Amino acid sequence: MYYDSTTIAAISTAQASAGISVIRISGEEAIQIADRVFRSKNGKKLSEKQGYTCALGEAYTKDEAIDECIATVFRAPHSYTGEDTVELSCHGGVYITARVLRAVYDAGAQPAQAGEFTKRAFLNGKLDLIEAESVMDLIASRSKASARAALNVKEGALSRRINRIKDQLMNLAAHLNAWADYPEEDIPAVEHHELSDALLAAKADLQRILDNYDQGRVLKDGVDTVIAGKPNVGKSTLMNLLSGYDKSIVTAVAGTTRDIVEESVSLGDLVLNLSDTAGIRETGDEVERIGVDKARSRVNSASLLLCVFDASAPLTEEDHEMIAMAKEIPSVAVLNKSDLPQKLDDTRIRETFGELVTMSAKYDEGAQPLVQAIKRVCAVGDLNTSDALIYHERQRGLTQQATDCVTEAIETLHMGFTLDAVTVMIEEAIGYLCELTGERVTDEVIDKVFHRFCVGK
Numbered sequence: 001m002y003y004d005s006t007t008i009a010a011i012s013t014a015q016a017s018a019g020i021s022v023i024r025i026s027g028e029e030a031i032q033i034a035d036r037v038f039r040s041k042n043g044k045k046l047s048e049k050q051g052y053t054c055a056l057g058e059a060y061t062k063d064e065a066i067d068e069c070i071a072t073v074f075r076a077p078h079s080y081t082g083e084d085t086v087e088l089s090c091h092g093g094v095y096i097t098a099r100v101l102r103a104v105y106d107a108g109a110q111p112a113q114a115g116e117f118t119k120r121a122f123l124n125g126k127l128d129l130i131e132a133e134s135v136m137d138l139i140a141s142r143s144k145a146s147a148r149a150a151l152n153v154k155e156g157a158l159s160r161r162i163n164r165i166k167d168q169l170m171n172l173a174a175h176l177n178a179w180a181d182y183p184e185e186d187i188p189a190v191e192h193h194e195l196s197d198a199l200l201a202a203k204a205d206l207q208r209i210l211d212n213y214d215q216g217r218v219l220k221d222g223v224d225t226v227i228a229g230k231p232n233v234g235k236s237t238l239m240n241l242l243s244g245y246d247k248s249i250v251t252a253v254a255g256t257t258r259d260i261v262e263e264s265v266s267l268g269d270l271v272l273n274l275s276d277t278a279g280i281r282e283t284g285d286e287v288e289r290i291g292v293d294k295a296r297s298r299v300n301s302a303s304l305l306l307c308v309f310d311a312s313a314p315l316t317e318e319d320h321e322m323i324a325m326a327k328e329i330p331s332v333a334v335l336n337k338s339d340l341p342q343k344l345d346d347t348r349i350r351e352t353f354g355e356l357v358t359m360s361a362k363y364d365e366g367a368q369p370l371v372q373a374i375k376r377v378c379a380v381g382d383l384n385t386s387d388a389l390i391y392h393e394r395q396r397g398l399t400q401q402a403t404d405c406v407t408e409a410i411e412t413l414h415m416g417f418t419l420d421a422v423t424v425m426i427e428e429a430i431g432y433l434c435e436l437t438g439e440r441v442t443d444e445v446i447d448k449v450f451h452r453f454c455v456g457k
Contacts, residue, residue: 004120007033009104010112011097012456018092023101024456025109026085026117031073034086036107037061037100038071046086051075059090061103067096081117082124115453119446122438129438129449130159130395136453137220137391145269146219149389158209158388158395159437165205166433169406169426172198176423190419199410199426206403209388213396215379216389222264222271223378228299228325229308230318231279234336237361238308239263239276267371270378272304280318296325304377305331306370309349311358312340323352332373336361394449398436405429 007027035046040057051074059066069090079085090100122132134153141147227235243263261276275298278291307326333353339360355373359366390396409425434440
């Protein structure tokens with residue numbers, strides 16, 4: 001058990017007007033501090049109650065009642081943090097919540113730092129570092145798929161796979177060390193082919209985890225998506241269709257959009273961070289020219305490009321520029337205005353784009369095929385959210401380093417070096433995996449992980 005004599009408290013719900021607010025108190029004196037603030041209706045103190053029990057009463061500051069509330073008692077180690085914990089659920093007014101929290105501070109609690117409750121849960125062995133990181137991923141989820149994937153990681157899907165690989169490597173290292181250090185004992189010799197097969201299997205398992213990184217990032221952060229094309233092809237209409245409301249101004253005047261309009265949109269399991277840009281063309285208008293320059297810059301940095309063409313008109317020089325820009329970017333060609341007579345020769349477009357959708361954004365025709373095309377380009381259509389997904393660069397970096405060490409161990413073995421050299425590389429891989437789960441990690445890394453958490457979690 002991690003020990004810190006400081007008892008901490010914070011508001012664990014959103015700090016805004018709501019039905020209820022929850023103030024969490026955790027630490028050695030959590031129950032005693034809560035007893036100084038809370039008075040139950042039946043007169044029974046919280047210190048007399050068992051864990052997983054509640055009491056109805058009132059929160060007081062000195063002898064003045066603040067609010068009626070419910071106190072929930074959790075006894076160590078059966079709490080979120082692993083410490084004695086009390087949660088006071090009061091009415092969710094901003095003023096009322098602040099007064100109850102102030103009373104808790106006055107009774108002896110210290111303000112919790114960002115992520116300190118979850119940090120204590122990690123230090124007390126309630127969850128490992130991978131599972132701790134997934135807590136904020138779960139809170140920040142913006143789609144059903146991202147929430148499901150984050151929950152699976154929190155419940156140990158990734159940790160179990162990492163621990164399984166780590167245990168296999170530890171068994172190899174233990175056998176190699178025992179065989180080298182105790183030649184007089186009757187320890188079976190290490191067979192070259194068996195060692196090679198075990199290392200290759202470990203490398204394959206690690207590589208499968210790494211292969212999910214890009215998809216995990218897509219679920220967590222969304223896809224930076226740019227809607228681009230020449231003026232008046234329907235970019236803003238498409239933006240409004242995907243957003244579900246009039247986010248961008250739509251007129252018949254070319255060059256209406258002069259700056260970048262942004263919105264995050266959830267398309268089922270996929271979140272798009274949309275940017276509607278100015279129509280790309282040569283212009284003498286200084287303000288519009290600035291918008292066009294911004295549009296070209298945003299296209300070059302996009303993760304996904306929705307390249308919009310007017311299907312009711314032949315290709316122009318501006319269209320050809322867009323086709324050229326799209327060659328190096330994951331893209332979907334959107335042939336808009338299908339409600340009008342078709343005059344577009346799409347031969348060159350089909351040669352350039354892997355996905356092409358014909359639609360009428362104005363009349364909401366063809367939106368579903370567009371969504372499916374986007375999912376195919378982003379490679380999330382067949383993503384299994386119950387699989388072990390990694391979201392963070394810390395996780396990816398350590399997994400990659402462990403993979404590199406296993407690869408080097410395989411190469412060292414095949415090149416005929418001594419088994420001692422192979423053992424060194426295996427032990428280095430184990431070290432990186434232990435750092436990944438938090439079994440072997442510095443205070444600096446721990447602080448960095450929990451720094452991005454909100455206060456109260």
